[in-house]
Amino acid sequence: MLKMICLTVALGAAMGSTARAADLDFDGRHARAETAAEGGYRLHAPQGEVRVSAQPMRSETGSVLFDALFGLAQQEMDADRVEAIRDPAFNHGKPVPCACFQTGERWPYVWTRDVSFAADLALSRLDPVRTRQSLQFKLSTARDGHTPGLFVAQDTGSGGSWPISSDRVVWFLAARGLLDDAAFADQVWQALQATLAQDREAVFDARIGLYRGETSFLDWREQTYPDWTREDVRFIGESFALSTNVLHYEALRLAEQLAGQRGDARATTYGQWADALARQIDARFWREEAGQYMSYIGEAAHPVPYAKYDLLALSLGVLADVFPADRARRALANYPAVAGGSPVVWPQEAQQPIYHNRGIWPFVSAYSLRAARRLDDAPRIAMEIESLMRGTALAGSNMENYEMRTLAVHVDEGVLSGPVVNSPRQLWSVAGYLSMVLEGVFGVEDDGRIAPKLPVSLVPTLFGEHDRIRLDDGRQQYVLVRPKQLAGELLVAGDIQRDGSTTTVQLVPLHATGATPSPAILRPSAVFAPATPAAPVPRETTAGWQMTVPAGHVLWRDGQTLTPTRGVATIARDGASHCLSLTRREGTLESLHSPMTCIGPQPVLAGDRHWQWTAPTAGRWRARLRYDNPNGPINTGVTAAVKTLVLQCEGQPEQRRPIVMPHSVGEQDSTAVEFELPARACRITLDEGFNMSALTHFAQYNGGKGGSEGVLNQARVSALTLMPVAASTEPRR
Template sequence: MLKMICLTAALGLALGSTATAADLTFDGRTARATPAADGGFQLHAPGHDVAIAAQPMRSRTDSVLFDALFALAQQELDADRVDAIRDPAFNQGNPVPCDCFQTGERWPYVWTRDVSFAADLALSRLDPVRTRQSLQFKLSAARDGKTPGLFVAQDTGSGGSWPISSDRVVWFLAARGLLADPAFADQVWQALQATLAQDRAAVFDPRVGLYRGETSFLDWREQTYPDWTRQDVRFIGESFALSTNVLHYQALRLAERLARDRGDDRASQYAGWADALATQIDARFWREDAGLYMSYIGEAAHPVPYAKYDLLAISLGVLADVFPADRARRALANYPAVEGGSPVVWPQEARQPIYHNRAVWPFVSAYSLRAARRLDDAARIQLEIESLMRGTALAGSNMENYEMRRLAVHVDEGALSGPVVNSPRQLWSVAGYLSMVLEGVFGVDADGNVAPKLPTALVPQLFGKRSSIELDDGTTRYVLKRPRKLEGALLVAKNIVRKNNTVTVQLMAQPQTAAAGTGRAEPRSAAPAPAPAPAPASAAAYAPTTPTAPEPVKRGKTWSIPVPANHVLWLDGREVTTASPLTVRDDGHQHCLSLTHRDGALESLHSPTTCVGPQQRLNGATAWAWSAAAPTRVRVRLRYDNPNGPINTGVTAAVKQVVAQCPGQPAQRASVVMPHSVGPQASTAVEFDLPRGRCRFTLEEGFNMSALAHFASYNGGKGGRDGVLNQATVSALLIAPIAATAEAAR
C-alpha cells in the first residue's frame, strides 16, 4: 500500500507541474485546452482538435483543461441523447423510437447494465426523464400474456443469456434515484417482485447462500474466467460472483424499502434475505492471504476460491456496506494500480488480448473513486481523478476503455492487441467523468449533500494561485475555498454556508484521527483486525498458466491423484496439503477435484474440475426412476445438447425444473440450466435429499429470456422473431450420491 501512495503522490506533482495546468503530458503525449470566444473550449488532443461548445454546467478552476473536459463530458452526454435506437440484432437493424440515451457512438442501442451503471453514476440526477425512459425500455412482460409480472431484461449474453448471466438486477441500482415519479415507482415495485422471485427460484443456492451467475460487466468469458470456459459456460452459470451478489443485495434492500412504504408483509422477508446474503458475501469472498475480496468462487459442488479480483465488485461492495470496515479499507488499499490508473481485473492473463484484461475502464474508475471517498482513501481518490482526466484528454473523448499502462485506445501487440473493442463517448464513461467532477472534486452528491474530499496533492493544479474554485450546475453555485495551509493528505469541509443559490465550503485538512477513513460498515465480529496483507507486487503481473485437469487413477477402492510440483490440489472445495500423490477413498459419494499452479505469491485459475465416485446414467429424455437403499443426498445433472445459439450470445439458454417425487414426502423442484453448447455436455446441477425407496424424476417447463416480449423483435438468433424457444435435446439424467454434510454450514 505504501508503494502505491508514494507513486500517486509523485504523479500528482508531475501533473500539477504543467505550469498553467492547460497542458497534460503522459506517456510522451500531450493534450492542451484553450478557451474559445463563445465560452467554450478547444481541446488539442494528440493528432486532432475537438471543439467544445459552452455548456449549462461550468467549473471555474485554474486548470483550463479540467474545465474543458467537464464541458466535453456534457457535450458528449448531449450527443448520446437520441429519439431512436438501433442494433443489427433487433428490428432488422431499423430504428426503434425511444427518447433514450444510446450506449455510445458505436453502440446506438440501450443495454441493461450500461444504462443502469451510467444512471447510478450521474444520469439520474442530470436528466431523470430521459433516464427513466431508457430504463423503462428494458422492462418487459412475458410474451404469452399469461405469466404475471414485469421483468427486467437480461441482455443477450454468455450461453444464451439469463440465468448464466444474472446481473440484470443492476437495473434496480439505477432505479433507486428515480422514485420521485409515483408511476415509475410503481413499475419498480412490480419489477422487483417478479424479477427477485424469478432469480430466487432459478439462481439462488440455499446451501451456499449466494446467487449464481456471471460477473457483472466482465462478460467475455476467457478474459476473466479460465480459458476452458471458452466452449463450455456451464461453470460460469454455476459459480458465484461477488459483483452480481452485491447487486442482488442492493435490489433486496430496495425491495425491503418499497415493501415497507406500501405496508407489504414481505418487507421482513426481503430484509432477512438481504441480511443473510451480506453475511455470506463477506464470509465466502474474502481471501485473507491477499487482503482482497475475490471476483468469484467455484460452484456448489466444488466451491473453491479463485485468485481473480475485480475493481468494480470491490467498489460496489464498499458502497453497499456489505464489508466490515477494516476489510473494506484493506481491500481497496490492496487493489493494485499502475501509473495509468486501476485495471479492472487482477492479475492479468498473459494469453488474452487487451479488453477487460490489462485495461482501465473509466466507469469502473468512477466507482473506485466513489468507494475511495467513502473510505477517505486519499491516494485512490487522486489516482482515479488523474486517470479519468488523462484518458479523456489524450483520446479527445470519453472512451469505453484504455490499455492500462499507456491509457491508449489501441496498442498493437499482434494477436494480443487491444482494446479489442472501443467506442468514443461511451455512455457510462461519460457518466463516470461527470460523477468525478460533481462528486469526486466538488463533493456534491445527488441528494444535495456537499462533502468534498479533495486530495491535497491536486490543489496546485486545480487552484493554482486562486483562493477558490467553483462549480455552477445551472441552479446552484458551489464554491470551495482553499485553506491557508496545505496540510495532510485530504481536504474536507470545515464549514458550509448556504446563501441564496450559493453554497460556500471552507476547506481544511482532514483531522489526523480520521485520516484512515472509517467507512459506514461495521465489523460483524469483535475479533481484532489482522495485520494488512502486503500489497501485490505489480498490477501488471500475469497469473500463472491454468493447469490441466487432475488425472485420478483407480486402484481398488481408492483413487490416486498425482500433484505436479508447485501445484495445489483442491478436494470438495478445500485445499489439500499433502504429498503427491493424494489418495481418495471410495466412500460411496462423489468427490470433485481441481488443480492450481502457484508461482510465489501468485496463483493460477483452477483447472477443469474432475469428479470421482459413483455416478449413474439414466437414459431417457423426460422421466427417470432411481432407488435409494437409505436416505441419501444426491446431485443431479442432465446430459444434453443445446445448439440453439453460439456460446457468446443469444437468449435461448434452456431452463427447466427438475421435479423429484418420492414416497412419503412432497415433490421437490429445482431449476436446471442447459446453456448453448458445442455438442453434448452436462447441465448445471441440482441437489435433493431423497428418502429410502424409489423416486421418480421428471422435467417441467421453465422460463428464459426468449419468453419476454422485449425480445420479440430480436433477429440476431433463435428465440426472437421466430417465437419463444426454451428447448435442449436431453439424452440422460446423471445422478450421484454426495456427502450429507451441509456446505451451507460454513
C-alpha cells in the same frame, strides 16, 4: 514483469504554480486545452483538435484542461441523447423509437447494465426524464401466455443469457434515484416483485446463501474466467459472483424500502433476505491471505476460491456497506494499480487480448473513486481523478476502455492487440467523468449535500495560484476555498456558508481521530497469473484414487485443499462422489482453476424427460442432465434452456429444482441440482421453465432464435447423471 512507466504528468507540477496548467504529458503523448470564444474550449489531443462549445454546467479552476474536459463530457452526453435506437440484432437494424440515451457512438442501442450504471453515476440527476425512459425500455411483460408480472430484461449474453448472466438487477440500482415520479415508482415496485421472485427461484442457492451467475459487466468468458469456459459456460452459471450478489443485495434493500412504504408485509422478508445475503457475501468472498474479496467462487459442488479480483465488485461492496469497515479499507488499499490507474481485474491473463484483461474502464474507475471517498482513501481518490482526466484528454473523448499501462485506445500486440472493442463517448464513461467532477472534486452528492474530500496532492492542479474554485451546475454555484496552510492528505468541508444560490465551503484538513491511514496504493512488479493447469487425472487403486500433484500446484477437493504426501494425494472411497481441480502458484500469484474431475459413483439413466430410479442408500444426491443446446452461439442469445427437475418418491413430498442447459458446443452437462432421496422408488421428470425469450421485449430480436419467431426454451436431453454427496461435505465458508 511490468516495466513501470515514468509518470510525467504536468498538471501544475509545483505547489502554487500555474505553469502549463492546461497541459498534460503521459507515456510520450501530449494534450493541452485553451479557452475559445463564447465560453468554449479547444482541446488539442494527440489525434487532433476537439472543439468544445459552452455547456449548461461550468467549472472554474486553476486548470483549463480540467474545465475543458468537464465541458467535453457534457457535450458527449448531449450527443448520446437520441429519439430512436437501433442494433442489427433488433428490428432488422431499423430504428426503434425511444427518447433515450444510446450506449455510445458505436453502440446506438440501450443495454440494461450500461444504462443502469450510467444512470446511477450521473444521468439520473442530470436528465431524469430521459434516463427514466431509457430504463423503462428495459422493462417487459411475458409473452408465454401464463407468466404474470413485469420483469427487467437480461440482455443477450453468455450461453443464451439469463440465468447464466443474472445481473439484470443492476436496473434497480439506477431506478432508486428516480422514485420521485409516482407512476415510475409503481413500475419499479411491480418489477421488483416479479424479478426478485423469479431470481429467488432460478438462481438463489439456499445452501450457499448466494445468487448464482456471471460477474456483472465482465461478460467475456475467458477474459476473466478460466479459458476452458470458452466453449462451456455451465460453470459460469453455477458459480457465484461478488458483483452480482451485491447488486441483488441492493435490489432487496430497495424492495424492503418500497414494501415498507406500501404497508406490504413482505418488507420484513426482503429485509431478512438482504441481511442474510450480506453475511454470506462477507463470509464467502473474503480471502484472508490476499486481503481481498474474490471476484467469484466456484459452484456449490466445488466452491473453490478463485484468485481473481475485480474493482467494480469491490467498489460496489464498499458502497453497499456489506463489508466490515476494516476489511473494506484493507481490500481497497490492497487492490493493485499500474501506471494508467486501476485495472478492472487482477491479476491479468497472459494469453488473452486486451479488453477487460489488462484494461482500465472509466466507469469502473468512477465507482472506485466513490468507494475511495467513502473510505477517505486519499491516494486512491487522487489516482482515479488523474486516470480519468488522462484517458479522456489523450483520446479526445470519453472512451469505453483503455490499455492499463499506457491509457492507449489501441495497442498493437498481434493476437493480443486491444482493447479489442472500443467506442468514443461511451455513455457510462461519460457519466463516470461527470460523476468525478460533481462528486469526486466538488463533493456535490445526489441528495444535495456537499461533502468534498479533496486530496492535498491535487491542490496545485485544481487551484493553481487561486484560493478558490467554482462549479456552476446551472441552478446552484459551489465554491471551494483552499486553506492557507496545507496539511495531511485530505481536505474536507469545514465552515459552509449559503448565500442564495451560492454555497461556499472552506476546506480544512481531515483529522481522523483513531483512524488507520490508508496504505499507499500497491504498484506490483508482476501482473500475469500463472497458466491454468489441465484437469487432474486420478487413477483408481485398491486404496481409492491417487494422483501426483506437481510441484507448485495445489489440489482442491470439493472446494477444500488436499495436502499430498511426498507429492501424491490419496482419496479414499467413502461411497460418495468428490470433485477435484488444480491450481498453479508462482510467488504471490495463483492461476485460475483447472477443469473439474469428479470421482466416485455416478450412475447414468438414459432418457430425455422421464426416469425411474431407486437410490441404493438414502441421502443427498446431485443430478445433472446430459444435453445439447444448439439454439445459439456460446457467447450470446436468449435461449438458455431453463427447466424444472421434479422428483416424486414413494410416500415423500414432491421436490422441484431449477436446472439450466445453456447454449453448448456439442453435448455437455447441465447445471447441477441436489435432492434428499429415500431408498425408495422415485420418478424424475422434466417440467417447463422460463427464459428470456419469453419476454415481450425480445419479440423484435432477430439476432438469433427465440426472438421474432417466438418463444424457444428447448434442448436435446440424452441422459440423467446422479452422484451421491458426502454427508460431511459443507460448502466453504
